Amino acid sequence: MTFGVQPISTREQTMADRTAALKCLEEVVSTAEEFDRVVSQALPILLDRAVSYTKRFLRETAQWSDDVVHEKFVLRWGAEYLEQFLVCGRSEVPCRPLFLLDSMVAKQHSRPEPFCYHPDLLTPIGRFIDGLVGRAAISRDALIAMYHHCYGWGPGQVITVLGLNGSESPRIYKNFQRWRDSGWKRTIENMGMTEAELQGLTEQQQRQRHRFNSEAEGILGLVQAHYRKSEPDHYPCLAREQWEDMSRQGYGIEYRIWHFALCLSCLQTACDVGLDGASAIDTPRVVLQLQP
Amino acid sequence: MEPEQDFTGYRARLLKGIREGIGRSARAASDPIQVFVNQRRVGVLDGTRATFQVQSEAHIDSVHLRSEDGVLLGGLSAPEHGSRNSRISLTRDSVELRVHNTAQGGSVSAVYFPAPNLWHRTRQALGSVTESVTPRPIAFAGSGMRAVVFAQVLLAGAVVGLVADRMTGWLTPVPPPLPVTQPKVPAAAPLAEVTKLEQQLAEVSRMQTKVVETIQMQQQGMAQFQRTMAKVSSTQESVVSSMLTVKQEMEQRRKGGDRADRMTRVIMSRAHSEQEQLEAEIHSLIVANDRLSKEMADLEQHNRDLKKRLQSAGVDVSKATVSDREELPI
Numbered sequence: 014m015t016f017g018v019q020p021i022s023t024r025e026q027t028m029a030d031r032t033a034a035l036k037c038l039e040e041v042v043s044t045a046e047e048f049d050r051v052v053s054q055a056l057p058i059l060l061d062r063a064v065s066y067t068k069r070f071l072r073e074t075a076q077w078s079d080d081v082v083h084e085k086f087v088l089r090w091g092a093e094y095l096e097q098f099l100v101c102g103r104s105e106v107p108c109r110p111l112f113l114l115d116s117m118v119a120k121q122h123s124r125p126e127p128f129c130y131h132p133d134l135l136t137p138i139g140r141f142i143d144g145l146v147g148r149a150a151i152s153r154d155a156l157i158a159m160y161h162h163c164y165g166w167g168p169g170q171v172i173t174v175l176g177l178n179g180s181e182s183p184r185i186y187k188n189f190q191r192w193r194d195s196g197w198k199r200t201i202e203n204m205g206m207t208e209a210e211l212q213g214l215t216e217q218q219q220r221q222r223h224r225f226n227s228e229a230e231g232i233l234g235l236v237q238a239h240y241r242k243s244e245p246d247h248y249p250c251l252a253r254e255q256w257e258d259m260s261r262q263g264y265g266i267e268y269r270i271w272h273f274a275l276c277l278s279c280l281q282t283a284c285d286v287g288l289d290g291a292s293a294i295d296t297p298r299v300v301l302q303l304q305p
Numbered sequence: 306m307e308p309e310q311d312f313t314g315y316r317a318r319l320l321k322g323i324r325e326g327i328g329r330s331a332r333a334a335s336d337p338i339q340v341f342v343n344q345r346r347v348g349v350l351d352g353t354r355a356t357f358q359v360q361s362e363a364h365i366d367s368v369h370l371r372s373e374d375g376v377l378l379g380g381l382s383a384p385e386h387g388s389r390n391s392r393i394s395l396t397r398d399s400v401e402l403r404v405h406n407t408a409q410g411g412s413v414s415a416v417y418f419p420a421p422n423l424w425h426r427t428r429q430a431l432g433s434v435t436e437s438v439t440p441r442p443i444a445f446a447g448s449g450m451r452a453v454v455f456a457q458v459l460l461a462g463a464v465v466g467l468v469a470d471r472m473t474g475w476l477t478p479v480p481p482p483l484p485v486t487q488p489k490v491p492a493a494a495p496l497a498e499v500t501k502l503e504q505q506l507a508e509v510s511r512m513q514t515k516v517v518e519t520i521q522m523q524q525q526g527m528a529q530f531q532r533t534m535a536k537v538s539s540t541q542e543s544v545v546s547s548m549l550t551v552k553q554e555m556e557q558r559r560k561g562g563d564r565a566d567r568m569t570r571v572i573m574s575r576a577h578s579e580q581e582q583l584e585a586e587i588h589s590l591i592v593a594n595d596r597l598s599k600e601m602a603d604l605e606q607h608n609r610d611l612k613k614r615l616q617s618a619g620v621d622v623s624k625a626t627v628s629d630r631e632e633l634p635i
Contacts, residue, residue: 056320081308085315092319099323101367101382104391117382120366151346152375153339188373195331196374203322205315243345271346 034058038111045103052099052110059098059114064091066118071130082135085205090128092203094118129239137210138217138225139232141303144204146236149274150243154196157188158305159274163233164297174284174294175269176260197305214303230299233277241275248272256283327395330376334397334420338378341369342413350400350417358414358521360528365404365411370395383411396420405525409532414521416514 034055042048052059067087071077098114105113121127134143145162148155160166166174168189172182201211218225248268251259259265260283273280277299284294322329332338337351340359343366348357350370369380370393379393381402388405397420405412 053324056323060316060320060323081312084312088312088316088319092323096323096377097367097369097380099326100369100377100380104381104389148375151339151341151371153373155375191331191374199322199329199374202318205311207311 031058035111039109041107041109043107045106048103048106048108048110052102056095059110060088060091060095062111062114063094063098063118064088066115066122067091067094070122070127076130082140086130086135089203089205094121126239126242129236131235133232133235137206137214138229138301140204141206141214142229142232142301143236144200144206146233146240146275148196148200148203150240152196154188154192155200156271156274157185158192158196161189161305162302163277163299165300165302175266175273176263177266177270178263181266193305211303218301218303226299226301229301230277233299237275237277241272250276250279253282253286257286260287327372327376327378330372330378331374332372332376332378332396336373338395338400338417339371339373340413340415341367341371343367344369347413348415350415352417352419355417355419356415356517357417358412360410360412362410365406365413368402368404368413368415370400370402370415407529409529412521412525416517 035058037051038055038058040051042051064087067090068077068083071083071087077083094117095114098117101117102108102110102113129143129147131139133139145155145159149159150156157168157171160171160174168182168186171177172185177185248271250272256279259269269283273283277297281296284296287294335352337349337354339346340348340350340357342359342361343363347359348354350357364385365383367380367382370378372378378395379391379400379402381389381391381393381404383389383404383406386406386408388403390401390403392399392401399418401416401418403414
């Protein structure tokens with residue numbers, strides 16, 4: 014699928030510009046400032062290049078399909094790679110920016126699971142949950158907001174349920190506030206969700222609430238298993254007795270905040286034993302919230 | 306919305322976000338910075354946790370700094386081998402990153418330098434003003450009145466700075482200061498003393514940073530030394546075990562050789578005794594044969610004698626018979 018139809022003269026000019034920019038990107042840059050200057054003038058070219066590599070990866074792993082959803086998927090990951098390239102590439106000078114981008118993308122794709130790909134995640138609800146949990150792996154605001162989007166909890170409930178102390182509470186309120194102000198909107202934009210798609214999801218939820226939440230729970234399990242690998246690697250799933258011990262003695266606050274947001278199973282276990290160290294809490298069920 | 310428009314709009318939004326860079330972040334000056342190593346969150350930097358260090362057995366590829374709203378603030382691509390330093394300037398504060406990779410693994414250290422507060426900035430500004438003025442003291446030396454005016458201006462500036470700092474302190478909460486980078490200066494201290502104190506503190510701060518770096522390097526050196534020692538001891542163990550194996554094999558071979566010699570000797574001695582036995586038997590057979598030959602010769606001789614006696618006896622008998630016949634009547 015190819016988008017964008019331009020008049021012939023404009024297309025020729027664009028081609029000439031691209032050729033010149035490509036030539037600059039192939040030259041050696043010696044300083045970080047030069048790197049910034051050269052790459053900032055060629056962002057669309059670099060994005061297209063990262064996108065084409067991602068598309069090629071999906072094709073070669075038999076995961077590609079010619080539709081808008083796949084095009085958006087590779088665009089999202091191409092932009093992610095480009096952002097990392099812009100930040101980390103400065104430390105690689107002297108280098109040839111074009112080939113540095115190639116090597117960085119290739120390095121990402123050589124990993125066992127460079128991104129979370131599953132046919133179920135290409136539906137609007139799948140994209141919403143994937144985008145949300147993917148953001149939670151890099152943003153604490155999104156991580157805290159997971160408790161709201163998945164279980165409908167507000168900041169007070171999060172503090173109570175996780176058994177947080179006084180110093181942590183203002184931070185939770187701040188996370189919620191920032192998420193409502195800008196984080197949610199930016200995450201929705203990064204997912205490539207349209208207003209119409211969000212509206213469609215809302216209507217679907219209103220029509221078949223139980224089925225909708227059940228489907229969301231299935232997808233959430235799939236996505237959490239992937240992104241949980243991005244949390245600190247010393248935060249694995251624990252046994253019931255260990256959660257009980259942690260709740261009773263009141264340690265591992267960060268552990269609880271990070272792990273429960275990305276593991277429904279452990280959250281349910283811990284709620285059974287009583288996260289506040291006093292009494293058991295109702296087992297949480299997924300009630301997907303689309304708005305912040 | 307048409308798919309093409311939707312796609313083009315999405316691409317434009319992503320490009321806009323990339324162009325904005327860290328400007329997208331809603332991070333305030335005192336908010337924590339998340340540290341990601343190999344895309345895994347490993348810690349947080351802020352006013353209360355100004356240094357951070359992590360060691361990993363795995364090779365380190367990248368270090369990323371992200372705000373709490375997930376915006377990529379800065380980062381560093383780690384070298385395949387060796388170390389790399391980078392000071393990443395954020396909006397006002399900065400973070401110094403150091404990553405080191407060896408064959409045994411990698412380590413990352415990060416030091417957070419918070420933005421200086423208003424008093425610090427005012428003092429710096431005053432310092433720069435003083436510096437720009439001091440090269441021309443002769444112009445003021447001739448006029449006592451001008452010197453007094455200048456001193457008054459300086460004093461007024463210092464008072465304004467103090468008031469402004471106090472006002473800022475009342476209006477906005479200041480993040481908890483770092484003991485090293487934010488010294489408490491008495492408000493009434495003369496500017497020269499303050500500057501001197503500041504220089505001393507800066508010196509102490511540099512020394513402390515150097516000490517921390519030296520300690521980190523020593524720790525890394527010790528860790529490497531321990532790993533080398535462990536390798537050497539394991540190599541030594543394997544050499545000793547190899548030597549033992551070789552020795553055992555040699556002993557086995559020697560034992561095997563002795564047994565073969567003994568067997569040969571036994572077989573040889575047995576063959577020898579059998580030969581001797583055969584020789585003795587042959588000898589006894591020869592002796593017996595000789596004896597039998599002699600006995601046979603004796604028997605033949607005796608037989609011949611007997612034949613002779615028989616013949617003579619026969620003759621005698623025939624003679625006697627003939628004489629008898631002649632004496633008897635018919």
